[in-house]
Amino acid sequence: MPEPEELRDEETDVAPTGLLGRLRHWTDGHPIRSKLIGAALILALVATVGAWVLVAEIAITPENANLARALEEFDAGEDDSARAIVTDLMKGDSLKTSDYGAALFIMGALKVREAERQWSSERGRNDYFIASKYLAEARTFAFPDGRNAEGLYLLGKSLLESRQLQQGVEALRDALAAGVERKWRAHLLLAEAHFYAPTPNFEDAVGEIDTAIKDPDIDADQRASALLLRSEALAMLGRGVEAEQAAASAGPRANPARRSLAEGRSLVVQLENAPPERRVAIAKNAGSVLERARREDQLSTGVSRESDFLKARIAELLGNRDEAVEGYRELRRSHGTSDAGIAAAFAEGDLLQREGADDAAIAAYRRALDTLDDPKAYRNRSLPLSEVRRRTLEAHAVLLDRGRYDAALQLTDWVGPLVGTTQQLLMQADTLRGWGENLIEQADALGSRGEPQRRQGRHRLRESGVVYERLAEARFATRQFTDDLWVAAEMLQAGQAYGETIRVIERYLRNEPISRNALALLRVGEAHLSRGEDEAAIRTLEECLEFHANDASSYRARLVCARAHRLRGDFDKSEELLRYNLTRTALTPASPEWRDSKFDLGQLLAESGRHNEAIAELEEGINRYPDDPQARLARYQIALSNRQAAQEPLKRFNAAQTVNEREQARREADEYLEAALHMFQQVQREITLADSGDDLDRATLRNCFMLGGNVLFDLNRYEEARQSFASVSTLYQNEPYMLEALVHIYHCWRRQSDRTKAMGVVQQAQQLLQRLPPDADFATSTNLTRTEWDRLLSQLQQL
Structure with missing residues (x-):
């Protein structure tokens, strides 16, 4: 059996490689293992696909x-x-x-x-x-x-x-x-918007609430709250009975303290319009309801404070002044920043101002206004913002009517957040303008004694002009911009700030070259002339006459231009312009420009030495305008012109070779001198009766006595002349000018051949000269210095 053994040796010698190779080797010949591996591979594939789908x-x-x-x-x-x-x-x-x-x-x-x-x-x-x-x-x-x-x-x-x-x-x-x-929510929000708007619309608020409470979806609590708001809106409209009914219909779901407060407020509104026979009963009922609201407000919230405010209001309506003031004052002291505290401060201010206690009222208004840092955030059930604004403006108007400009100006310092910058500037400018005009009016009534008021008045008018210009800048993008600039220029000119007047009017002309152009040129010309800038004045006024010959401002422009030429000594051009006004325009004697042109022409003719023509023009002016302030100066000028006109026949008298020539020259001279004396004496009487104390009147009176004395001297009426000169001593005691009068008195005594009295007058003059202080002003009151007077008096003593 060697063959199988060899085969086994071969297989063991070749090892499988890679994961797949090992798996294949592991499953070879094992069906169960093959199925397990296949199932695992399928699950892995499914998981991968699912993950990719999820990520995607x-x-x-x-x-x-x-x-x-x-x-x-x-x-x-x-x-x-x-x-x-x-x-x-x-x-x-x-x-x-x-x-x-x-x-x-x-x-x-x-x-x-x-x-x-x-x-x-x-x-x-x-x-x-x-x-x-x-x-x-x-x-x-x-x-x-x-x-x-x-x-x-x-x-x-x-x-x-x-x-x-x-x-x-x-x-x-x-x-x-x-x-x-739930539309009722939107309607209730709209109702609150109308109720708390800067200018509330309580009618629309009531309408929105009525729509909301008819909505079947509204819940009972919200309906009750809406009815209380409805009561407040009706009270603000002065519909007290309806407000009372709305409060009662809110029912037990309403906040009891709020409901009692709304009922009390409605009764106070009824009290405001009740006949006398019902007032006590309504007031008693309202007081009981408000006291109940206080008891029900166990946390002592705003309800208690509003109740206290309404109770003070009841006292005011019943005429219990002290109780009302104390109620407002206590509420203001303890809760000054609350809704009721602010309303109490305003109520206290209104009550005090009605009694004429303006300073106390101003203090009360200030306490209230100090809380209004952000009017946009202001929401007050007792006193809407529009009512705050109205009552503040009314208080300011009352102060102006009473002439309390200082208090009115203080009030304008605190109203900026309430009325806005533009309205604040307008209030300040109008206040300063009224103050300045009032002071100048007082000064005019006092004559020279009113000079301090006149200076203060001009100062206020200048301040007003500055604020009007700031107002113009605040309204730069509006149609009022140029109008504000114009008023600013007018105030600056009235305040005699002529340089600023020119600057502002030139700014006006750059922005408004059509409207008031002629008048603007006239104002610039007047300002230049007041600054002594004759050439610039003439140039500006001639531009006005060239481009606006038919404008109403051309009449005064011609008059002012004539004055500028007169100051420069160009009498012909000045006369041409004045006669143009008098004869070649649509002016009539009823026109101020015709009147002024007539008087100016008389003065011009007198200055140019045409005394008879001057007398004729000035007499016509006096006959037409006997009560005009210029008439007195015209009479004085007529007296001077008559005296000057007498010099020519007096020269002929001294140079005459025959008796007839001497007599004729004397008659002519005496006629002029008598006319001059008559006018000097008339001016004396007018000034004495007026007793104005004005510096110009005082100087004119002195000249009338001195020049009248000279006329009497020329008429050979030496005793009367001496008395006229002596009158000066009562006006100018211990002043350098008195030396002039004493020298004239000396000459009168010498003409009367009384050398002793003449020498006594010289000694009196020397004593006066010694008494005069070292810094006495000789230059502006006499033609001689102290040294020259000493020398002259010494020479007179030797005669």
Whole structure:
């Protein structure tokens, strides 16, 4: 049997290689082993194919599967899980654009839930603001399928709660149109939006509440709360009986303290309009209801404070002034930042201002206004924002009417957040303008004694001009911009800030080259002339006359241009312009420009030495306008012109060779001198009777006495002349000008041949000269220096 043994040796010598070779070797001749290996290979193949299918499916739609799961988690109230899924998706780049709306919707809706759970109203408002941004962005990409109405509702709620009222109302309207579920929720939100708007619309609020409470899906608690809000809105509308009925219909499901408060408020409204015979009974009933509200408010919330406010209001309506003020004051002191505390401060201010206690009222208003840092966040059941604004503006108007400009200006410093920067600047500018004009009016009534008020008035007008320019900048993009600039220029000119006037008007002309162009050029010309810039004034005014010859402003432009030429000594050009106004325009003697042109022409003729013509023009002006302030100056100028006109016949008198020539010259001179004396004396009487104390009047009166004395001296009426000169001493005692009067008195005594008295006057003058202080102003009051006066008096003593 050696053969089989050899074969076995051969097989053992060749070892199988590789996994498959060993498996094949292991299964050879063993059917069971072959079946096991086959089954294992089939299972491995199936597992591999399944894994590849799973991986492929995950790779194709990972976002959809995760977003769907996030929505499921959100609906199930698993907020953290939903947020985590969306956050992971938004971190990567795999989220498709079409899925952004769903992801943002989930983030926004989760933020709404967070806001609803916040204990702090400020934090809740911030969360709602963030939610509104998420949801608004989600809307641009499209809300998830089937959630459009819900998304619009959440967006509207977020906008309203973050004080974006207009956009919130629009979103809620869209939500209702899209068929949002539980529509009563949207209607109640709209009602609150109308109720708490900066300018509330309580009628629309009542309408939205009525729609909500008719919805069969509204739950009992929400219906009761809505009826209380309806009661408050009706009370704000002054419909007290309906408000009382709405509060009663809220039923036991309503908060009892809130229900009693609403009923009490409705009774207070009824009290405001009740006839005298019913007031006490209504007030007693209201007080009882409000006291009940206080008892029911066991946690002493806002209900108690609002009840206290309404009780103080009842005292005010019944005329119990002290009780009302004390009630408002106590509430303001203890709860000043609460709704009721703010309303109490305003009520206290209104009551005090009605009594004329403006300073105390201002303090009360300030306490209330200091709480309004952010009007957008202001929500007050007792005092809507629109009412705060109205009452503040009314208080400001009352202060202006009473002339309390200082208090009115203080009030404008605190109203910025309430009325906005533009309205605040307008209030400040108008206040300063009224203050300045009032001070100048007072100054005009006081004459020279009112100079301090006049300076203060001009200062306020300049301040007003600065604020009007700031107002213009705040309204740069509006049609009021150029109007504000114009008023600014007018105020600056009235305040004599002529350089600033020119700058602002030039800015006005760069932005408005058509409207008021002629008047603007006139104002610039006047400002240049006031600054002593004659050439610039003439250039600007001639531009006005060249391009706006038919404009009403051309009449005054011609008048002012004539004055500028007169100052430069160009009398011919000045006369040409004045006569043009008087004879070649549509002006009549009733026009201020015609009147001023007439008086200016008389002054011009007098300055140019044409005294008879000047007298004729000025006398015509006085006859037409006897009560005009310029008439006094015209009379004085007539007196001067008559005196100057007398010099020519007096020269002929001294040079005459015959008696007839001397007599004729003397008659002519005496006629002029008597006319001059008459006018000097008339001006003296006017100034003395006016007793204005004005520096110009005082100087004119002094000149009338001195020049009148000179005229009397020329008429050889020496005693009267001496008395006229002596009158100056009562006006100018211990002043250098008195030396002039004493020298004239000396000459009068010498003409009267009384040398002794003449020498006594010289000694009096020398004593006065010694008494005068070293810094006495000789230059502006006399023609001689101290040394020259000493020399002159010494020479007179030797005569």
